[in-house]
Amino acid sequence: MKNEKKNCSEEHLLFLKKRRRKLILIWSLRVGILALILGLWELSTSLGWADAFLVSSPSRIARTIGSLYTEGTLFYHIGTTLWETLVGFVIAVALGYGIALALWWSETVRKVLEPYIVVLNALPKIALGPLIIIWFGTGSPAILFMTVLVGLIVAIMHMLSAFIATDKNKLLLLKSMGAGKVQILTKLVIPSSLPSFISMLKVNVGMAWIGSIMGEYIVSRAGLGYLIVYGGQVFKLDLVMASTFLLCVLAAGMYFLVVLLEKVLVKNAES
Amino acid sequence: MKKEILRFSGVKYTYHTVRGETVAVEDLSFSVRESEFVAIIGPSGCGKTTLLSLAAGLLVPSEGEVTSRGSFGYMLQKDHLFPWRTIEKNIRLPLEVKRQNTPEHRERAVNLAKKYGLGEFLQSYPSQLSGGMRQRAALIRTLATDPDILLLDEPFSALDYQTRLNVTEDVSEIIRSEGKTVLLITHDISEAISLADRVLVLSGRPARIAYEHELDFEGVTNPLKRREMNNFSGWFEILWKELNA
Numbered sequence: 001m002k003n004e005k006k007n008c009s010e011e012h013l014l015f016l017k018k019r020r021r022k023l024i025l026i027w028s029l030r031v032g033i034l035a036l037i038l039g040l041w042e043l044s045t046s047l048g049w050a051d052a053f054l055v056s057s058p059s060r061i062a063r064t065i066g067s068l069y070t071e072g073t074l075f076y077h078i079g080t081t082l083w084e085t086l087v088g089f090v091i092a093v094a095l096g097y098g099i100a101l102a103l104w105w106s107e108t109v110r111k112v113l114e115p116y117i118v119v120l121n122a123l124p125k126i127a128l129g130p131l132i133i134i135w136f137g138t139g140s141p142a143i144l145f146m147t148v149l150v151g152l153i154v155a156i157m158h159m160l161s162a163f164i165a166t167d168k169n170k171l172l173l174l175k176s177m178g179a180g181k182v183q184i185l186t187k188l189v190i191p192s193s194l195p196s197f198i199s200m201l202k203v204n205v206g207m208a209w210i211g212s213i214m215g216e217y218i219v220s221r222a223g224l225g226y227l228i229v230y231g232g233q234v235f236k237l238d239l240v241m242a243s244t245f246l247l248c249v250l251a252a253g254m255y256f257l258v259v260l261l262e263k264v265l266v267k268n269a270e271s
Numbered sequence: 272m273k274k275e276i277l278r279f280s281g282v283k284y285t286y287h288t289v290r291g292e293t294v295a296v297e298d299l300s301f302s303v304r305e306s307e308f309v310a311i312i313g314p315s316g317c318g319k320t321t322l323l324s325l326a327a328g329l330l331v332p333s334e335g336e337v338t339s340r341g342s343f344g345y346m347l348q349k350d351h352l353f354p355w356r357t358i359e360k361n362i363r364l365p366l367e368v369k370r371q372n373t374p375e376h377r378e379r380a381v382n383l384a385k386k387y388g389l390g391e392f393l394q395s396y397p398s399q400l401s402g403g404m405r406q407r408a409a410l411i412r413t414l415a416t417d418p419d420i421l422l423l424d425e426p427f428s429a430l431d432y433q434t435r436l437n438v439t440e441d442v443s444e445i446i447r448s449e450g451k452t453v454l455l456i457t458h459d460i461s462e463a464i465s466l467a468d469r470v471l472v473l474s475g476r477p478a479r480i481a482y483e484h485e486l487d488f489e490g491v492t493n494p495l496k497r498r499e500m501n502n503f504s505g506w507f508e509i510l511w512k513e514l515n516a
Contacts, residue, residue: 169347176327176345177368177416187364191355 056241064242081212081223082250084140088147089208093201095148096155103156104163104189106182121153125211129218143215150211151204158203162196163189198262205254209247276452278302281335281406284321295321297477297510299335304418304472308446309454312465314514319456322478323422326454341419346426350409354398358384358408359393365416380415387411387445403434410442414449421446423455427462439466439494447492459468460514464506465494482513488516
């Protein structure tokens with residue numbers, strides 16, 4: 001890039017400069033808004049405009065996280081929730097992908113199961129809370145089950161519609177070469193649905209967090225969802241806010257990993 | 272007279288949907304000889320693509336019989352190169368499907384690509400090529416398994432006029448020099464005249480052969496030269512009338 005810069009026109013240099021300025025502006029506004037919110041929050045509580053007991057404050061959140069750390073329970077709670085979320089995410093994605101493949105494979109099975117999937121998709125999974133407690137007890141298995149349940153149907157529906165949307169003419173082309181169903185699957189359907197797979201992962205990152213936190217609300221004795229419920233019950237809103245903040249960071253980190261994966265996988269998928 | 276390589280005898284094909292049945296082709300009989308370039312023209316929606324699918328064995332006739340000696344290569348309207356594969360891997364696709372992905376076959380395909388000007392693009396992705404080059408790559412992919420009969424389904428209609436003339440020129444030269452038998456389906460009368468040895472005119476649905484012409488251009492096979500010849504417009508007029516009859 002640097003070598004190119006030497007040979008390019010004044011106009012192009014100006015264009016690059018403008019672009020850089022715009023980027024700097026966008027980033028400084030982003031950071032500025034965050035600083036403004038945090039500053040006003042802190043200021044309003046320290047000056048007594050708002051009750052820090054009810055709305056907490058950035059410094060109290062930082063202190064809460066610090067004390068969780070010194071108590072030695074910070075990474076225990078983070079780890080518990082993270083593990084439940086990640087394992088649930090992987091199971092939901094893998095199982096959903098597999099089931100979507102099976103449904104793509106057989107039109108009859110697909111037609112038979114369609115109403116069941118539609119109903120399961122529409123059902124609010126939290127309604128199954130009591131059943132889950134009775135079936136799986138009050139530990140991690142129950143939360144995992146909830147996480148998988150929330151993500152699975154979305155994964156199936158997302159991938160199935162991508163598989164079915166495979167270009168009819170490309171299918172015809174492969175068939176004219178004499179391709180069987182397995183070859184059609186491995187050479188066309190799976191690679192051409194890669195962008196949909198990535199977007200499904202992005203959606204399911206959110207789903208996995210919904211599932212794990214919802215699960216922890218219902219049954220858990222550890223994890224960030226547990227801290228939020230516990231903090232609410234004993235009116236420790238600092239704890240609620242601190243856990244919510246940690247959730248934001250973790251969810252953003254997981255989403256970022258998927259975006260990285262996308263950059264590695266979808267280099268040449270534009271048609 | 273050369274041997275017959277493809278024959279339709281009394282072929283009928285019916286599509287079934289919940290709303291009813293549609294006879295796409297009926298009582299269709301014709302044959303194609305070895306190394307012959309046959310163009311089929313017909314009004315739009317008359318079942319031209321059905322006809323190619325029948326020829327390739329992708330559809331089984333409801334009545335009658337399709338017999339062929341030899342293997343097929345199918346080329347569609349758009350190039351349908353897979354965007355996630357390089358040109359070389361796209362060209363290799365039919366070899367993989369037919370389990371002929373041996374070093375010799377691969378080399379043959381690559382040499383074919385080099386011979387027809389795709390050498391420098393082998394490691395490029397389709398999105399980096401122009402429309403004309405992509406269609407050329409699609410032809411090389413069709414030729415990779417060395418098929419005896421090429422089935423071309425309006426292979427130029429998605430290109431702009433300028434590119435279409437050039438690609439037609441290209442494809443014609445490649446096909447003639449490889450000595451392939453071709454069955455071309457098109458709705459473009461001048462394309463048919465500029466390329467084919469013989470033109471079959473289909474009737475409206477259900478399609479059957481309405482007219483048949485042996486084109487005589489004194490041995491000239493180059494599409495652009497044919498377009499400049501005196502009898503070109505004569506043929507155009509005849510076929511135009513027959514298509515609109």
